[in-house]
Amino acid sequence: MNPVDRLKVWFKTSFRRRMIARAMFTAGISALAVGMAGLLIVRHLEHSHNNEVYFQELESVGESISSSISSIVQDLEILANTPPIQGLARTVIGGGVDPVDGSSTKEDWELRLSSIFESFHKMRPSYLQIRFIGLADNGKELVRVDRDADNNIVRLGDDRLQEKGNEPYFQAVLQLQQGEVYKGQVSWNREFGEIQEPRTAVIRYAVPVFAEDGTRFGMIAINVLALPFGNNAFARANLANDIVLMDGYGTIFIYDGAAKSGQIFINQPAPLPPEMIAFLSSGDTASAVAEIDGWTIAKKSLSKATPGDVVFTIAVITPTEATNFSSRFASRILLGSVIVLMIVSMIFSIIGTQHEIAPILRMNEAMGVSRSGTQRPNLPLDRTDEIGELANSIDKLVERLITREKRAKTIFDGVSDGVIISDENGVIEDVNPAIEKMFEFSQTQLIGSNVGILMSKADHVAHDRQVAHYHATRERVSLGDTVERHAVHKSGAAFPIELTVSPIEVDGSRFYAGVIRDISVRKAQEAERLVLIEALKASNEELNSFAHVASHDLQAPLRAIHKVSTWIEEDLGDHQNEEMTENLALLRSRVERMSQLLDDLLEHAKIGRKTGATNSRLVSGAELRDELSNLVHLPAKLQLEFNPEFDRIVIHKMPIRIVLLNLISNAIKHDDSPSGVIRVSVNVLPTYFEFSVSDNGPGIDPQYHERIFGMFQTLKSRDAVEGSGMGLAICRKHVLMHGGEIHVESAGDGTGTTFTFTWPREADATETASVA
Structure with a gap:
């Protein structure tokens, strides 16, 4: 084996050697990279630090200028809302004398306003003029x-007051709304159109001034001395x-930081290099830094101090040499x-x-010892570094697994529904205590048995067929769905249950979880409820039949009495x-009243007994309004009015027409005023209409507000006001019956009555209304 291969094996077989070699290589490369990049980084940091200082100074100057301008705007708002302003408006509009106090004249209010102006002059040394300009007389x-x-x-x-109607700023302020402020450019002070010397x-x-009724009355104007204003702002x-402060109109303000004073150049050359003026005048309004002729200049746009759309640029200037010494060292x-x-x-x-x-390496040895699962690994949990965090994470993971197993067991045992876990052959693996209580089998009796011992024979066959189909x-077919079945108790008695069977796969093994709920009590309650519903239906049919029979049988003798009285x-x-x-006549009126009472009684009995959707067609509010106006008998002394929103609604004609007609007729019958108005209005809300019917009649005492909605209730005798007492x-x-609410508002003191009720918006009516 050659030396290279031997070295590879030496590194490959040792984690320690690999880590040392990589650490040495990384350290060398890192040191070299630091050396190469260090100088550039230092220079960049120094440059960034200097720029940050410049921009902090710019921010400080900008805040000082904005604060000074805010003080002026605040003074204008205070002056525009002082009492003498409105007093002058009232005296001018009222013909020379204030109608509020009846004595103050225009001269009185002008004197008071001038005193306030003098106070602000004393408080603001940079104010040259404070004026209240009217709109009249140009x-x-x-x-x-x-x-x-x-x-x-x-x-x-x-004799020294001037007309300012032709001034550009006068026309500009006329376009402002209440709360808006006019900010003019720097200019030479002029009187009667001429620039004053010394300049x-x-x-x-x-700011514009408005009278109490909201009409434009004039304006408050303040001329601020630009040089003292700038000196004070920069000094702060x-x-x-x-x-250097420069606007888009060619005005330049140069402030000497050492002398604490400045100069203003309006439309005339300033003692600055042309390149510097070009840099300040460039279209780039963002913050920027440049070096020009040995000077470092940092500029920034001051949007808060910008009058109108004019760019207002501020710059800080410092010698460039002063910023470079620290970088070389x-x-x-x-x-x-x-x-x-x-x-x-x-x-x-x-x-x-x-x-x-x-x-x-030691932690790896401890994990190897605990792989058998007989004990928790001995880990360095007391370390406070990343290794300690890793050891604690592993320990917490082990602890979490143990806790999760305990929690799952607690939930499994504590759930009120029965739970059965079986394998793919239907052999019970585990059951919770609820199953033991429900079937009165012990856990040991059930585990190892087939789930069929808890089912009827038919359900067992169906269950096996579903499981085989799933395999x-x-x-799934019905697996995962909740179905009703009949279970078999240990005693052999069958009882109804809800069953949900779900397949579960764990490490390649298939199990089934069955959730069982005893619904014996619910089934008994449902059966009892069906009996009660049928009894209620029969009772309703009997009441409906009785109402029709009673009405028709009683109407016949009434018609006979009416006819006999006519014959007599x-x-x-x-x-x-x-x-x-x-x-x-009295006899026939009583017969007619009784007939109307029977009709109203029958109508009251029919409400809510009609099933199915209404067969009433949709109508517009305008059509409903015309129909109501034609149906009521309106005396000449009364007027019937509808709000404009009423015509725009779309609604089923019945039974809303019955409700509105009864309320309008009720208002007509009880009106005792020489002239009156009945107003019908509607407020369209997202899910319902809110109707109201109001009059200016005698009203209803609050103690009767609930009573009037009862059957056969009238607050006056039927001889005084004809009616059955059934309308309300x-x-x-x-x-x-339509899911709404109705109530009455009245003090009973002759100031009238208002009935208000809500009515749901049907889907088809709502869609039609939205199109309309």
Whole structure:
């Protein structure tokens, strides 16, 4: 065997040697890779660190500017909502005097508003002008408070107030909604259209003002001194570097970090290299860093400070030389460390590998001892490294297997249904205690016996046929399904069961699990329930027959009485006096009332006794509205109104028409007002309609709200209000039978009554409604 082959065998037969060789090779390659990449990494880290510092400074400056702008916006919102603003609106609209207090004039409110403006001037030294501009008189200024050249706060008189209707910002603010803010570009301050000397750079902010009724009334405008505003914002960032702020209109603000002051250049050249201005003006709005003419410049777009769609760019400038010294020193240190690292890593790889693999080899020996399954392996569970984690994982796996076996046994023994495990020949392998209790066989009597001892002969034959079919075709047929069978008790008595048989395969062996539930009690209850249902059906048929017979048999004598009263009236002719006429009319009215009562009683009895789907056709709400309007007898003093949503619904005409007609008729009968309105409305909800019928009649005392839905119930005598007292009972029964609810709302104090009920939306009606 040559030396190469001998070396291969030497490595192949020893896990320890292979691990040492691989560790040495890995250590050498790793040290070399570290040496090659170290310098690049250090330089990259230094560069990244410097950029991170720049961007942190930019973030600090951006937050300072955003905070300053937020303060201005907050001041505008406060001023726009001060009481003098609404007071001025009321006095202008009300003709010169505030209608709220009846004494404050336009001048009073202007004086109060100017005092508030002066307070804000004192609080904000960078504010040059605060103005309240109206919409009338071409945007005439109503109140204006300025800061003059001597830093005095002065309210301008009426002769110095200007018209701003032709200013671009005035037109822009007119397009804003409540809560929106106008942010203008940096510009020179102008008065009466002329730039003021000495020139002062300002930034204009404005918000619209609305009167209490929501109409646009004017605007609040603040002119901010751009230079003090920028100096204060940058000073709060507390940076030593120079800062450049540039917008898309050509305005550049240069802040000297050492002097803590800045300069503004509006539409004029700034003292910056052209390449630097080009870098700041580039279309790339993301954060970026560049080196230009010995300077490192980091820029970032400030979206929060951007007025309109204009890009607002901020940059930090620092000398490039100051950032490169630390990178050179770190590179030299790294280069000297590479050689030492390679030597030390080779030595430690040999020692460390031998030490680390020793526990793994010992754990392998312990696993070999426990392979017989007679004892748990002796593993290094007290270690806190990955080997300890591996040992603990193996130990937990063994413990989990033991626990799972115990849990399965507990569930198997504790389940209330009987469970039988049998092999593919039907020999019982195991049963749970529920089987012992159900059949009164002991576990020892059942294990080893065929499952046929627990079945009737016919079921046993059918079971064997199903199992044989499954073995031959792998088709389950009824295996896995729950079926009803008859089991045989130890005493030989048969009793009904539910049986589910499922095939199970474990390590190539096939078993069957049968779950058995005794349903003797349930079957007895079902039989009893069928008897009760049949009895209830017979009772309902008898009640239905009785209602028809009673109605028809009682209607016949009523019709005879009505006819006889007519004959008597005809026979008396001119001989009847006023009392006779009144008595005969009273008799016929009582007959008609009794007839109506019988009809209502029969209708009430029929509700809920009709089986099958309704034969009523689908109608639109408009069609139902026209039909209801034609059916009711509406006195001239009353109006019947439907909400617009009512016309758009689609619903089965019956029995909703009966319910609505009864409620409308009820409102007409009980109305005692000289003029009234009955309103019918519907609210379409996802699964049901919510109907309501309201009137402005006398109302119903709350103590009678439940009583009125009873049969033959009226709150007034039938001589005062004609009716059978069945209308609301019929309504309630129809609603309840359709799965809805009905209730009444009324204080009983003459303010009217509202009946509200819900009605389910049928599937076909819902689909039609959605198309409509």
